[in-house]
Amino acid sequence: MKIDVYFSPVQVDEMQLREKNVIVIDVLRASSTIVAALHNGAREVIPVSSIESAVKVSGNLFGDVVLRGGERNGKMIDGFNLGNSPSEYTEEAVKGKSIILCTTNGSVAMVRARHAKNMAVACFNNISAVIDFILETGEDFSIVCAGKVSLFSLEDAVCAGMIVKLLSDRDSLVVELNDAAVAAHVLYKTYSKNLLKMIKGCDHGRYLAGIGFENDLKLCVEIDSIPVVPMLAGNVIKLKAPSGLKKEEAKPSAAAEAVAD
Amino acid sequence: MKIDVYFSPVQVDEMQLREKNVIVIDVLRASSTIVAALHNGAREVIPVSSIESAVKVSGNLFGDVVLRGGERNGKMIDGFNLGNSPSEYTEEAVKGKSIILCTTNGSVAMVRARHAKNMAVACFNNISAVIDFILETGEDFSIVCAGKVSLFSLEDAVCAGMIVKLLSDRDSLVVELNDAAVAAHVLYKTYSKNLLKMIKGCDHGRYLAGIGFENDLKLCVEIDSIPVVPMLAGNVIKLKAPSGLKKEEAKPSAAAEAVAD
Numbered sequence: 001m002k003i004d005v006y007f008s009p010v011q012v013d014e015m016q017l018r019e020k021n022v023i024v025i026d027v028l029r030a031s032s033t034i035v036a037a038l039h040n041g042a043r044e045v046i047p048v049s050s051i052e053s054a055v056k057v058s059g060n061l062f063g064d065v066v067l068r069g070g071e072r073n074g075k076m077i078d079g080f081n082l083g084n085s086p087s088e089y090t091e092e093a094v095k096g097k098s099i100i101l102c103t104t105n106g107s108v109a110m111v112r113a114r115h116a117k118n119m120a121v122a123c124f125n126n127i128s129a130v131i132d133f134i135l136e137t138g139e140d141f142s143i144v145c146a147g148k149v150s151l152f153s154l155e156d157a158v159c160a161g162m163i164v165k166l167l168s169d170r171d172s173l174v175v176e177l178n179d180a181a182v183a184a185h186v187l188y189k190t191y192s193k194n195l196l197k198m199i200k201g202c203d204h205g206r207y208l209a210g211i212g213f214e215n216d217l218k219l220c221v222e223i224d225s226i227p228v229v230p231m232l233a234g235n236v237i238k239l240k241a242p243s244g245l246k247k248e249e250a251k252p253s254a255a256a257e258a259v260a261d
Numbered sequence: 262m263k264i265d266v267y268f269s270p271v272q273v274d275e276m277q278l279r280e281k282n283v284i285v286i287d288v289l290r291a292s293s294t295i296v297a298a299l300h301n302g303a304r305e306v307i308p309v310s311s312i313e314s315a316v317k318v319s320g321n322l323f324g325d326v327v328l329r330g331g332e333r334n335g336k337m338i339d340g341f342n343l344g345n346s347p348s349e350y351t352e353e354a355v356k357g358k359s360i361i362l363c364t365t366n367g368s369v370a371m372v373r374a375r376h377a378k379n380m381a382v383a384c385f386n387n388i389s390a391v392i393d394f395i396l397e398t399g400e401d402f403s404i405v406c407a408g409k410v411s412l413f414s415l416e417d418a419v420c421a422g423m424i425v426k427l428l429s430d431r432d433s434l435v436v437e438l439n440d441a442a443v444a445a446h447v448l449y450k451t452y453s454k455n456l457l458k459m460i461k462g463c464d465h466g467r468y469l470a471g472i473g474f475e476n477d478l479k480l481c482v483e484i485d486s487i488p489v490v491p492m493l494a495g496n497v498i499k500l501k502a503p504s505g506l507k508k509e510e511a512k513p514s515a516a517a518e519a520v521a522d
Contacts, residue, residue, distance in 0.1 A: 010271050011411045150272045154440040179415040179464045186451045187444055203440045 002140040002176035003167065005160045005184050008147035009109040021139050022116040023130060023163065026146035027155040028204045029084050030106020031123035032220045033069070034237060036086035039226045041095035044236040046259055047107035051077060054102040057258045066255045067094070070102035074211050077102065085216050086125075098236070098255040105146040105153075110237070113144060119232035120240070124159055124195065124220060129227040131166045133240065143181070154187070154202040155220075158195070161188025195221040235259040263401040263437035264428065266421045266445050269408035270370040282400050283377040284391060284424065287407035288416040289465045290345050291367020292384035293481045294330070295498060297347035300487045302356035305497040307520055308368035312338060315363040318519045327516045328355070331363035335472050338363065346477050347386075359497075359516040366407040366414075371498070374405060380493035381501070385420055385456065385481060390488040392427045394501065404442070415448070415463040416481075419456070422449025456482040496520040 006012045025031055034045045043065075048054045051072075058066045069082035069089075076083035082093065084103050101107050113119045118137065122130040134141055143163060145156035161184030164177065168185075177185070191198040199205045199217045208216060219225075229240035236256045267273045286292055295306050304326075309315045312333075319327045330343035330350070337344035343354065345364050362368050374380045379398065383391040395402055404424060406417035422445030425438065429446075438446070452459040460466045460478045469477060480486075490501040497517045 005413075007268055007413055008272055011269055011413070148440075151439070152266075152268055152272070152441040152444065154444055157440075157444060178412070179409075179418075180413040182463075183413065183415055183418060183444070183448055187447055190447045190451075202443075 001138070001171065001173045003143065003164055003181050004178040005143045005145070005164070005180035007145050007152045007157055007180055008150050009112050009144055010150045012142070012144060014112050014115060017113045017142060017144070018115045019117045021137055021141045022113040022119045023122045023134070023141060023143045024106065024109045024113055024119065024146065025122050025143065025156045025159050026103070026106030026109065027123050027159050027220050028199070028208060029086060029216060029220060030101065030103045030146065031121045032086045032125055033084055033089055034101065034121050034230050035123060035126050035226045035228060037089040037094050037099055038230050038237070038239050039228050040089055040091040042089070043096055043098050044238050044253060044256065045099045045101050045230065046236050046255055047110040048100055048102050049108045049111040051102055054100045057255060058100045059258055061254055065096065066098045066100060068100045068102070070107065072104060074208055074213065085213060086219050087216065098253050100255065105148055109144050109146040110232070114232065114235070116232065121230040121237060122159065122163065124162070124223050125226045126224070126228055127159070127162060127166065128224045129229045131163065131170065133229045134167060135171055148204055153204055155199050155205065157184050158188050158191050158198060160184040161186070162192070164188070262399070262432065262434045264404065264425055264442045265439045266404045266406070266425070266441035268406050268413045268418055268441055269411050270373050270405055271411045273403070273405060275373050275376060278374045278403060278405070279376040280378045282398055282402045283374040283380045284383045284395070284402060284404045285367065285370045285374055285380065285407065286383050286404065286417045286420050287364070287367030287370065288384050288420050288481050289460070289469060290347060290477060290481060291362065291364040291407065292382045293347045293386055294345055294350055295362065295382050295491050296384060296386050296487045296489060298350040298355050298360055299491050299498070299500050300489050301350055301352040303350070304357055304359050305499050305514060305517065306360045306362050306491065307497050307516055308371035309361055309363050310369045310372040312363055315361045318516060319361045320519055322516055326357065327359045327361060329361045329363070331368065333365060335469055335474065346474060347480050348477065359514050361516065366409055370405050370407040371493070375493065375496070377493065382491040382498060383420065383424065385484050386487045387485070387489055388420070388423060388427065389485045390490045392424065392431065394490045395428060396432055409465055414465055416460050416466065418445050419448050419452050419459060421445040422447070423453070425449070
């Protein structure tokens with residue numbers, strides 16, 4: 001098994017991810033938000049790469065069964081229902097809803113991986129469930145860190161490194177790592193003893209704490225708090241289907257059919 | 262003093278580097294080659310981002326005072342005089358010559374930094390000289406790792422981390438680091454005890470050893486073996502001028518005047 005890590009989605013283009021098995025990590029906060037939303041009963045999350053796409057996709061359905069979520073500069077976008085804090089995506093807010101998610105980094109990375117063979121969303125909250133999924137698949141994987149506007153993000157790299165570490169511990173076949181996977185592993189070993197300190201000290205953690213989201217930092221480093229695997233199924237992200245149900249079999253929602261970007 | 266590290270030139274565009282102080286690192290091998298070439302008496306090195314540019318810039322002067330150097334897939338380009346191994350850039354080969362250098366990663370990163378306020382070339386061979394230059398400047402710096410075709414390269418990151426470490430040791434004012442600078446520092450601390458093992462094990466080190474350049478790996482991890490600072494002066498890279506001589510005062514060569522890309 002070969003594991004390639006990319007520290008930023010600008011390092012890998014859509015064609016390179018085509019038909020690959022892909023994990024997208026955006027610890028702060030799109031991955032953590034998607035995990036929370038689906039766990040709390042959202043029908044699906046539809047990642048889009050621009051506000052214009054979010055408005056277009058939600059269209060006439062907006063406000064009924066479709067909500068818009070996301071952020072610019074960490075804050076909720078005008079005219080949207082939800083921001084990008086996992087704590088907002090409660091059962092009361094999202095049960096049965098389709099969420100159009102537009103974030104600066106995570107949703108952009110997920111859109112880039114839309115032609116992947118399999119695309120799963122990972123963060124610390126669901127890391128062991130993701131490990132089970134990778135081992136069950138048993139094939140090579142590309143791990144794409146969302147980063148921050150094309151830049152390296154420490155929290156995503158450490159999470160990628162934790163995946164490398166856990167896979168290596170559980171499967172002796174995980175032998176081939178690219179340079180970034182090796183580096184991520186080193187970073188995880190350095191920070192594993194105090195992930196909260198790491199996330200409070202990293203660039204985006206400091207920024208989010210500064211605008212009032214310090215509590216999100218604690219939520220986002222909770223290991224295995226929400227053991228689900230969000231996966232791309234057609235144009236939308238849903239909880240991983242039981243074995244045997246192929247993604248093509250899922251009946252698309254009206255919002256999913258409106259995805260055009 | 263703020264130190265920002267970028268693990269790949271695709272993470273930072275030309276405008277972001279404009280009027281900044283920039284260090285470009287390409288341990289394997291453009292930085293190491295430039296350091297060797299200028300130390301051995303080359304008049305200047307002119308980095309270009311494509312083979313077409315190399316041919317255009319060298320023009321009628323080719324073969325007389327102008328040599329073409331560089332690589333594709335690590336090997337010398339057809340019609341060029343030199344490859345990208347520091348060992349080729351001997352005094353006999355390069356003294357008094359202008360070298361048009363076209364490499365896959367390093368020269369591309371250097372071209373991207375062409376509008377920097379100051380741009381210096383760094384590798385393990387000249388690292389302490391670069392530290393002196395940074396401290397003498399006393400301003401913020403952006404360190405751009407050339408990486409490998411947009412990807413993260415461990416050897417460049419470790420070299421960037423060594424710069425962060427040495428600066429931190431020598432100047433208590435080095436306090437602000439971006440996430441990548443923090444990560445680079447961690448990587449350097451992990452690999453500092455055995456740089457040769459690191460470079461033999463990294464992606465590009467293994468590739469170069471496989472095509473016959475194992476000796477270059479040893480050359481490229483020699484700390485402070487060539488204590489010079491190559492710097493951008495106009496369109497060309499020359500040895501750092503003595504204090505007081507501004508880069509504008511240097512009279513351009515015919516090859517330098519032909520740089521058009």
